[in-house]
Every structure is written in C-alpha cells, then in structure tokens.
Amino acid sequence: MDWITVYQADALGFYNHEERAYELFLQPGEYNIPFGAKRTAPPATEPGFVARSSGPEEWTVVQDHRKDVxxxxxxxxxxxxxxxxxxxxxxxxxxxxxxxxxxxxxxxxxxxxxxxxxxxxxxxxxx
Known part of the structure; x- marks a missing residue:
C-alpha cells in the first residue's frame, strides 16, 4: 500500500509530529490525510520557537511560550x-x-x- 508523509498539527495549530497517510484503496492517488495534517513540511525552528499552521498548507514560525510560567x-x-x-x-x-x-x-x-x-x-x- 502506498503512503506519503504528512505533518500533524494539534488542535491549536502547533506542529506536533509527522506520520504516514495511506493511499485510499478505491481512489488511487488520493490519501487518507488526518484532520489538521498537511502535506507541506513545517520549517525548521530554533529552541524557543515552534511551527504553527497559518493556512491550508502554510506554516509560520512563532515564539513558543507554552511551557513558560x-x-x-x-x-x-x-x-x-x-x-x-x-x-x-x-x-x-x-x-x-x-x-x-x-x-x-x-x-x-x-x-x-x-x-x-x-x-x-x-x-x-x-x-
């Protein structure tokens, strides 16, 4: 079964991880892409920053303060x-x-x- 790599964002749009999206059996060339995932890889980030979804296939790099007190x-x-x-x-x-x-x-x-x-x-x- 054919698959592609997709890039999963969480519910707030922050990049989470990559995973496989498998080709649909009855629709060759179409893939079962999970909700919130993109085909476009997020940009590399430095410590203190994270990629965040900013459109259907776009990412933006933003400051990451999610673990700050x-x-x-x-x-x-x-x-x-x-x-x-x-x-x-x-x-x-x-x-x-x-x-x-x-x-x-x-x-x-x-x-x-x-x-x-x-x-x-x-x-x-x-x-």
Missing amino acids: LFYEKTPAAGDAQAVFAQYEMNSVVEIGGVEVRYDGGGEVPAWLTATPPAPAKAPVTA
Whole structure:
C-alpha cells in the first residue's frame, strides 16, 4: 500500500509530529490525510520557537511560550492594597480590565502577562 508523509498539527495549530497517510484503496492517488495534517513540511525552528499552521498548507514560525510560567494581575492595586497576581493557565480565559482574554502560548507574550510578578512591597519597619 502506498503512503506519503504528512505533518500533524494539534488542535491549536502547533506542529506536533509527522506520520504516514495511506493511499485510499478505491481512489488511487488520493490519501487518507488526518484532520489538521498537511502535506507541506513545517520549517525548521530554533529552541524557543515552534511551527504553527497559518493556512491550508502554510506554516509560520512563532515564539513558543507554552511551557513558560506566566502571571496576570488578578486584582488591581487600590488605595493601600497592592495588586494581587495569579499564575496563568495556558489557553484559559481570564478577565483583564473587564475584557475576557486568552493566550495559548504561541507568539509574543501579551502585555497583560508577565514572567515574574512584582515583589510585594516591604512593610515599614517600626520600632
């Protein structure tokens, strides 16, 4: 049975792996290409980058932050109270300034996320 190599992307379009697509028995020259796979090989990437689907047979190289630990401002500072930061779970929806936002880890990190939350201010020393 004849086969071709195809390149599988995950549900968010990030390149995952290559696999075989076998020729259809009753349709010679046609192949059983899995959903999300492409015939076109993704470009080579350097560490910290990943290929991502950008069209029917196109790939784009983007920054890969899917395994990074990121934080967002859960409660803004108000009066004497400091801002409260929470760890962000990739691809989850959070509300920032009344707007629901989401980041899947591909591309530049949005301004509402940070790799290191600000350190809490030190309490004044009283004697």
